[in-house]
Amino acid sequence: MFWNREMETISGADLEALQLSRLKWTVHHSQNVDFYRRKFRDAGVTPDDIKTLDDVEKLPFTYKKELRDAYPFGNIAVPMKQVVRIHTTSGTTGKPTVVSYTKQDLDNWSELIARNLTMIGLTDEDIFQNAVNYGLFTGGLGFHYGAEKIGATVIPSATGNTRRQIEMIQDFGVTAIHCTPSYGMHLAEVAEEMGASLDTLRIGIFGAEPWSENMRKELEERLGVEAFDSYGMSEMYGPGAAFECPEHDGLHLWKDCYLAEIIDPVTGERLPDGEKGELVVTPLVKEAMPLVRYRTGDITRILTDDCPCGRGRRLARITGRADDMLVIRGINVFPSQIEHTLLSIPEVGDQFMVYVDRINHLDEMTIEVEINRKSFSGELADLARLQKKVAEAIKETLNLRTTVKLVEPGSLPRFEGKARHVVDRRNEVW
Amino acid sequence: MAEKKYIIKQVSIFSENKPGRLAAIAHALEEAGINILAFSIAEANGFGVVRALVNKPEKAHDCLTKLGFMVSFTDVIAVSMRDEPGGLYEIAHILGDAGVNIEYSYAYSGKDAAVLILRVDQVEEGIDRILAAGGKLLRVDQFQ
Numbered sequence: 297m298f299w300n301r302e303m304e305t306i307s308g309a310d311l312e313a314l315q316l317s318r319l320k321w322t323v324h325h326s327q328n329v330d331f332y333r334r335k336f337r338d339a340g341v342t343p344d345d346i347k348t349l350d351d352v353e354k355l356p357f358t359y360k361k362e363l364r365d366a367y368p369f370g371n372i373a374v375p376m377k378q379v380v381r382i383h384t385t386s387g388t389t390g391k392p393t394v395v396s397y398t399k400q401d402l403d404n405w406s407e408l409i410a411r412n413l414t415m416i417g418l419t420d421e422d423i424f425q426n427a428v429n430y431g432l433f434t435g436g437l438g439f440h441y442g443a444e445k446i447g448a449t450v451i452p453s454a455t456g457n458t459r460r461q462i463e464m465i466q467d468f469g470v471t472a473i474h475c476t477p478s479y480g481m482h483l484a485e486v487a488e489e490m491g492a493s494l495d496t497l498r499i500g501i502f503g504a505e506p507w508s509e510n511m512r513k514e515l516e517e518r519l520g521v522e523a524f525d526s527y528g529m530s531e532m533y534g535p536g537a538a539f540e541c542p543e544h545d546g547l548h549l550w551k552d553c554y555l556a557e558i559i560d561p562v563t564g565e566r567l568p569d570g571e572k573g574e575l576v577v578t579p580l581v582k583e584a585m586p587l588v589r590y591r592t593g594d595i596t597r598i599l600t601d602d603c604p605c606g607r608g609r610r611l612a613r614i615t616g617r618a619d620d621m622l623v624i625r626g627i628n629v630f631p632s633q634i635e636h637t638l639l640s641i642p643e644v645g646d647q648f649m650v651y652v653d654r655i656n657h658l659d660e661m662t663i664e665v666e667i668n669r670k671s672f673s674g675e676l677a678d679l680a681r682l683q684k685k686v687a688e689a690i691k692e693t694l695n696l697r698t699t700v701k702l703v704e705p706g707s708l709p710r711f712e713g714k715a716r717h718v719v720d721r722r723n724e725v726w
Numbered sequence: 727m728a729e730k731k732y733i734i735k736q737v738s739i740f741s742e743n744k745p746g747r748l749a750a751i752a753h754a755l756e757e758a759g760i761n762i763l764a765f766s767i768a769e770a771n772g773f774g775v776v777r778a779l780v781n782k783p784e785k786a787h788d789c790l791t792k793l794g795f796m797v798s799f800t801d802v803i804a805v806s807m808r809d810e811p812g813g814l815y816e817i818a819h820i821l822g823d824a825g826v827n828i829e830y831s832y833a834y835s836g837k838d839a840a841v842l843i844l845r846v847d848q849v850e851e852g853i854d855r856i857l858a859a860g861g862k863l864l865r866v867d868q869f870q
Contacts, residue, residue: 667740667796674738674798676768676775677829683771701772703742706794 299414299446300407303552305606312349315555318580320346323355326586328373331362335588352555352578353566357589360393363531367391373586374398384432385530395434395530396584402441404581405533408550409442412539415548415605416499416524420447423468423496427461427475427483428504430454434534435504439474442536448472455479458486465494472499474526477507477515478711481646484518497521503528503535505711506614506632510639512544514646525613531590532579538611546599546610553581556611557589558598561618572597574618575611593618595630622652622718624659627696631717634663637693643671643682647708654722662699663690669705729853732863733801735783736843739776740796743769751776751790758782758789763869764804764843766832777832779804779843781870802845803853804864807833809840817842817861824855 298304306314323343326332336342339356346352363371371394372379380399384392397405418424424443430436430452443450451468453461455475461483464470475483480502487494500519503526507515515523527547528535537554538547549556554577558567561574575592595616603610616630623629631650639646645666653660665686667679679702687700741747748767755762755778765778780786783799790797807813814833821828827847834841841864846852856863 669796672740672796672798674736674775674800676770679740679773679775680770699772701742702740703773704740704794704796707742 297414297417297419299411303550304411304415304548305608306552307608311551311608314552315580316346316349318552319349319352319555319578322578322580322582322586323588325373325583326588329366329371329586331366331370332586332588349555352557352589355588357564357576357591358587359591360531360593363395363585364391364393366394368394369396371585372396374584379584381437383434383437383530383534385434392432393530395533397533398583400581401533401583404553405438405536406441406445408533408553409439409536410445411550412526412536413443413446413448415539415541415607416501416522417542418443418446418448418472418499422448422471422499423451424448425451425453425461425465425468425470425473427453427455427473427479434528434530435474438528438534438536439501458483459490462487462490462492462494465497466492469496471496472501473497473519473521474501474503476504476711477502477511478505480515480519481511482710484515488518494520499524501526506616508632508636508639510636511646514639527594527611527614529592529594531585531587531592532577533582537577540613541603541605541607543603543605546603546612547596547614548603548605548607549577549611551608554579556598558596561595567597569598569609570600572612572615575614595621620718622650622661622720624652624661624694624696627694629661629694629696633693634690634717637689638665638686641686641689643668644686644702645705645708647710648717649708650718652718652720652722659722660699661696662701664701664703664708666705666708667702729850731865731867732803732853733849734779734804734843734864734866734869736800736802736845737778737780737783737786737790738798738800739778739790741767741774741776743772743774748776750793751795754790754793754795755780755786758785760786760789764832764834764841768830779869800845801849802843803849803856804869805842805844805856806839806862806864807842809835813840814842817844817856820855820859820861821846821852824851826852826855 335356378398379396381397383395426439428435500521500523512523525540526535528537538549557576558573559576567573575594575596577590594614596611596614599610649664651662683700690698761781763779768775787797805817829845831844
């Protein structure tokens, strides 16, 4: 199903012409922001250098740090009276990043959410529980208005009080839920403990953190939903910039609104379609906070074939973050690989924590994992065998020796927002 | 089955190797009014198993499970041994001759005699051999 068939299926010369005219507008518009004027001057380029879509490669990248340094309103390209809302993104250090919206921006954003929801089969008949953080986090209000736009009945349940969330699903006959994948697993766990049936649910939308195909299987089985991946970030309005269609094979990034490039995160060079690298995005219709070649930090690739659904080329699902990537003794490690491995071992749970230390100049990785209650025989020898089994499976996947610690079920932190599975305790001296 | 009255249910509890875990287990048992008759801790790499003989094993299992501990039962036997040189040898010798392997054991020295708690690979065979050799086993009801 299409919400806006014309824009969702636009391709070929029509798409290129639209993208080029919008790119030119965006690049000109960016010059209303001090730091963009400075960046363009330093790079020796002007907005008029954009004659073709490929000319975007001449432009400098924008980094998250630059947006944060512009705190609070230094990245805004319109008069403040045109700004109708701000959100912030949590920063791990210091001040957050402020993202701002004009009225048109909010309309654009809810249009994209409406496309996503319609694409996966939601209609005005659906009852939609939005179990993500409302407030400064973009996931709450973003989905809220998009779901209202298609006429669904929206329950702004937000996060927390999991038992109450489950009661709402039952009492209101909720058909679709949006939450983080880790919270989805937590919901399933609690529902199972309560003996609660969630049989009205048919669609689950999971985003804000990467999740594996194994996790899809678990979410679908335990919640009884068809699971869809939602992608976005506050800098690109919020969630919904790209979304999975019912083919479940990649994300549709809305091409009339975002220009995507894949680059080598180290050299910054553009990579050919099909190769894995960092996603760089130039939004094409953003008013309050235009961005030029924004480094998302997300690792993906452009799939080279067209999707059977009619919406053209897709991005592969995000497999990790350029900055989540750990380099352990010279080997690249993504937390998603660890998750994937643990899910294949039924004797342990799927929650985990990774600690990285430097001991005698050597990186040491310790993985804490919960034992599955049912697999505890009471024998120390069985536990030691399990510990060895997990360590061997991780070694096979990562080609890395790790220390595996078995911990009690329920003792590891559950994440309602973005999961933080990795604690890197190495000094930042290399 | 005559051996059954000698098969004692040991409560085995998983515990991470960190301060306060034993206290948490012991406190839970105290609250439930359960007495610990014998116990030991086996430790491996970063975790351990607390093994306890208690007067109310089912109740201990329930209350610890409710608190989130991972608990299971293990069949063990308890042999009364002479509390003097050679007491342990007598018992170990019987089992060794019979080809019954001792996986682990712990002991306490009580008022009347010393007691050896044994986890063996063939429980019934072990019981038969000890009884046949004139050894004395403690019955389940003696722990209640």
